[in-house]
Amino acid sequence: MLLIEPTLIQQRIDDLQDQDLYIHLEMTTGAYAAHLDSTKHPAATFISNATLRYIHGSISGEGPYRVGLKTEKGWVYSEGLTHYEETEQERLILAGHDTQGKLVVALQLSKEPF
């Protein structure tokens, strides 16, 4: 994974626009969040291999970054993204890692199921 380069990611978002895709979208505060700090509210959610087609998308912010994908009937939104997978040519793999390196958020798009 490399630190997000917004111009490059915008190009990848544009390339995947108006196509039938699979999305993996995830956010977690970690399974041990409340165990380590009782004031923390543990929360996690993911949706994997849902189908998605977006008509417009963009990345914004100064880092960590935000991505918004506009669909025919709604939106996909993800905030806190820091890294992308540079070895992936077809798929867009974005993630947000905290200062300890732990994954907090993930946004992945692919033409094939994950």
Added chain:
Amino acid sequence: MDNNKKTTFSLIPADSRILVVLPHPDDEAFSLSGTLAKHIAQGGQVTYACLTLGEMGRNMGIPPFTNRIGLPTIRKGELEKSAEAIGIQDLRMLGFHDKTIEFEVKEVLDGTIYDLIVELKPSLIVTFSPGYSVHPDHDATGAAVVRAVERLPQSERPLLHTMAFSKNCYAELGQPDIENDVSDFLENKMKSIQAHRSQFQAVEMLGQNKLKDKEIKERFGKERFWTHSV
């Protein structure tokens, strides 16, 4: 009052129209409602274009009295109640989705605001200062308003006042050059704030009987803006 500061009311005709463009119900309450109430009391017109219904808000009462499904309807009602408390004659809900303003197709967003300006011919537009307003929706709204105004020929552009509250806003923008005394309109202002019941639980403690309190007057009696050159 600082003699170097101007007031909104010295800059526009009393019977002219102010167009307010903000992304969320409640964005008007703390920083702007007194100014609007005063302009209206002096015979002015106000259109408030609120871009979203704040449907992604996290406050839903303690304990929660609504949910993701119900929140937009609740906040729409709160917005209408706030507008009524201020006396706003024309409230427009533009139907954009909360948290998405920065991602909207620019032609759609800018065009919607531009069409409003052409229709209403306001003397003044009030919005957030792009880059100094913390929430991405605030910054994106301000930026869209600036782009829309700049589409007009220079001679037809209304005045633009902005609100800002980022940590660096004073260092970067200097002190606000507009300061309005709204201490005679605190009843409208408190009712506007209290209308947003789902968002501001604490303000319910500020009862009407406390309106004359010196502390409240000092905290809420002045509203400040930056002139944004366009």
